Amino acid sequence: MNGFAALLENGSIMSQGREISTADIEWTPAAFPGVQLKHLLKAVDTDGRFSIHLVRVRDGHEIGDHAHATQHELHxxxxxxxxxxxxxxxxxxxxxxxAVMPQGARHRVVAQGGDLHLLATFVPALL
Structure with missing residues (x-):
């Protein structure tokens, strides 16, 4: 990883008067093999209004077909x-x-030709 993804992985976020070091946020395995998440901002940080997650999909892996019944999602x-x-x-x-995934829309994401990094924003918050 280099560029913007590396900056996000090792940067900081200012939220409600406090600084959050993204380097201190651990990668969490997702429900899909080869997919990890860093929960950069969660519901507790935004009064439930939105959440932001750094998503890493390893080359050749995918976020399988799914939908979010109560959230819109921006990649x-x-x-x-x-x-x-x-x-x-x-x-x-x-x-x-x-890409915008409307509430309830089925979607999946596949990494091709290397690891894929994206920011996923959920409204309202996913976590």
Whole structure:
């Protein structure tokens, strides 16, 4: 990892008058093999309004098909490449790409040609 993803992994976040070191936030295994999350901001930090997660999908792995019944989700690709399948539509993922998953929309993400890093923002908060 280099570039913006590395900065986020080892940076800081100011929230409600306190500084959060992202280096102190551990990677958490997701429900899908080869996928890890850093929960950068959680419901407790935003009064439940939103949450932000740094997501790492290892090359050749995927966030399997799923939907969020009560959240909208925004993906901002910050490093790597892959593919998002959103309600039967394929979206190329590359740095600078964004995609919005409406509440209840089925989607999956596949890393291709290297690890994929994205910021996932949930409204309201996922955690």
């Amino acid at each position: 901002q690709v910050i490093e790597g490449s892959g593919l998002c399948v959103l309600s039967d539509r394929e979206i190329d993922y590359a740095p600078g790409s964004c």
